[in-house]
Amino acid sequence: MSSYTHGTSGTSLLGDTIGANLDRAVASRPDREALVDVPSGRRWTYGEFAADVEELAYALMASGVAKGDRVGIWAVNCPEWVLVQYATARIGAIMVNINPAYRTHEVEYVLNQAGISLLFASLRHKTSDYRAMVEEVRGACPRLRETVFIGDPSWDALLARATPAPYPELSCDDPINIQYTSGTTGFPKGATLSHHNILNNGYFVGELIAYTEQDRICIPVPFYHCFGMVMGNLAATSHGACMVIPAPSFDPKATLNAVQQERCTSLYGVPTMFIAELNDPDFASYDLSSLRTGIMAGSPCPVEVMKRVVAEMHMAEVSICYGMTETSPVSLQTRRDDDLEHRTGTVGRVLPHIEVKVVDPVTGGTQPRGSAGELCTRGYSVMLGYWNEPEKTAESIDAGRWMHTGDLAVMREDG
Template identity: 70%
Template sequence: MYAATPQRPSYASGTSEVPLLGDTIGDNLAHTVAAFGDREALVDHPSGRRWTYREFAADVDAVALGLAARGVGKGDRVGIWSPNCPEWTLVQYATAKLGAILVNINPAYRTHELTYVLNQAGISTLISASGFKSSDYVAMIDEARPDCPTLSDVLVLGTPEWHDLLATGAAADRARLDDIAATLSPDDPINIQYTSGTTGFPKGATLSHHNILNNGFFVGELCGYTEADRICIPVPFYHCFGMVMGNLAATSHGACMVIPAPGFDAATTLETVAAERCTSLYGVPTMFIAELSEPSLDEYDVSSLRTGIMAGAPCPAEIMKQVIDRLGMREVTICYGMTETSPVSMQTRTDDTIERRVSTVGRVHPHLEVKIIDPESGLTVPRGTPGEFCTRGYSVMLGYWQQADETAEAIDAARWMHTGDIAVMDDEGYVQITGRIKDMIIRGGENIYPREIEEFLHTHPDIVDAQVIGVPDERYGEETMAWVILRDGAEPMTAESLREFATGRLTHYKIPRYVHVVDEFPMTVTGKVRKVDMREQAREILSGGR
């Protein structure tokens, strides 16, 4: 008698013939400039400004030396509070060359949140736009400053003081940066990104050169980037999607960073892709939905597009198919990750089948490990079994800034990062993310994963986008509620009409009991749906009898 073959565990490691980079970000940029100095590095479409790699490096050095002249040094925290603009990118690379720690501040923050981040990170220098949309940043800084004892220097972009900094840096001795570079290690912390926590104050994920440079590089490798690529980046720089998957993926391959606008606008993004002949386009699903719904879509020549990334939230299969068919992004990839892991852990490959790309987040990234565990026992589950997704490797953050207890809750003794996401791994190592542990709905003892229902709702001809949440119910404990955005001209939708559509096609207990039609979902600035806000609003809606 032979023993039964044990089931394979939900574990995978990313092998690669391409080694990890051992550089600092400054050193890596220097290699790119040496190889591709005359190629375009950065284009700001709104202003028409352009930089070759040689020009970009010179301006980065000027910003770095200008900051150094104002006393910024290794380990100092430099905050940046601005929507997307070329100066954001220059500051990103300049602070890395100084060994200073860049602290990304959400452009949507108000005074209370700004004050918290300035104090929690101990920011000494703040670089800020004058404002964005309806926010007056200068007024908010003035209000916060008396309560921020570490803040000693504020620079507002576009002012005479900012131009003086550039002039001072441009006239300074470049050799000083070489001396500083000799003191820097790839393992030094150089970035703090605050997670958009759903409860309490956000936590500052602290990331090193090694973390984010390698993650950006391998994201670019799996997109097939070369110096010929031009990446349209409408996602925010303050988030990993923009500054790592966008900027660092570009500069580590000699590709061009293209900024379509300070904030996202569907028509402007499409116009930029056409005008700049972009080969790659980034976005969260809601951005791609907006682009596909843009009435003037067919007026733009987007035939230059080859690849791109859809990430930041679960990607509806129907939307993914349209991105390939209507935008021509035949090699588009799906990425999955989190701020704390630099961010990407999983990515589809450009040669994966469409089915793989619409139904999974791909396979493990090079040089990383992933596993799926039983959240209760901590043991790795067999393939095909849902559990909590965990990842380990070079990408895992150094920790939450000045929050050792919170770090220990997220990263265990073996350095596995626990994500809180529910996932399933198949026999080939492809992973599906089926929801958040906290988002799972338990209705009368049945576990319901919102993602499954959301995918189904996207097949309704009148539904442009859908989100499903759990709401309290006296009989079942929880019931399902669908929030839907309808196409223009669609008939009003009710719970009854949706039930009629779903009956016989969706298990009865998964059919949403309540339907709420909206024009938009509550979102974070990075395009993630805030289901915690939806649940709060749903309680008010239902208690009001609506």
């Protein structure tokens, strides 16, 4: 049997834009909690969240941001990050995620390569003074006409411009997000993603761990990455679940406290984050009994860690995901009833509506099952391309729209 499989499903792909999908959630559950920021104690119901998204969307349009314009966000996890994500989607602006760890030369490159006209930024975090860094590069970024700092009077000044106006006509295939991927050589490339790409990926990741409006998702992973903004935020809102922000950046105690305080049912992280939580000196004092599921991704999980996550953190249905930014990001995911061996020895099975194959990197032919080769994926999740880099896009996506991941894989007999 060849190393090819595809994800079948009785559930159709969503044909919505992100804004239309949020409207659906608001209409059916306006009074359910949508977003909780544990550090500040701020809370939003779906109705309140949608109203704040709309206010920011109107403010952006009044500030001259049009469909297709690039709006950058260079910030740590906070409620405003989520508002910017949904407000830009509402008006068809393309949100550009910028890693909060970037230094000035990196942010200057992204501001110019993406042509960002308006930038949202944190004021400071740890050793980073974002205001000073923006001032340092502003002269070299001619397209950047305004910077809005979160938690600063400039945020309130922006909102004060909000004037109701018709939203532009949008298609679910419009580009909506650029995420920069750091290659081993050269400058990062801007993976360009549509509503259809990321809304469906978040939705189906949530479907496979059975999210409902009863779920409360603790998201200590960064929003600037797909793990936070797609697998976290979009999985939540497409199911009417609640997003819980434990801290601006990962802190094991803050994460454990958020799960306990907010009675979270799901927790995200890479294996080292779960290890840090399990090894916290006060771990045994936290009540984590509300947890049932979560997502672990980024690297393989050691067997002993998985055993402890299931037994001591009550995450019996924890899921392993594999993907890459260019595929929105998830292509493969373990299922709720998979055993320990599947969760630690594999990266699961293909998601619904996605194809995967393993090919000989020299000939391009599909390998027999059990033979190693390059993993390729195809389907709704494959990015539109790298922003303004058609040659690099063609190096990664072939004529058949297969995304060549560059990762070595073996497809087992069971798929």
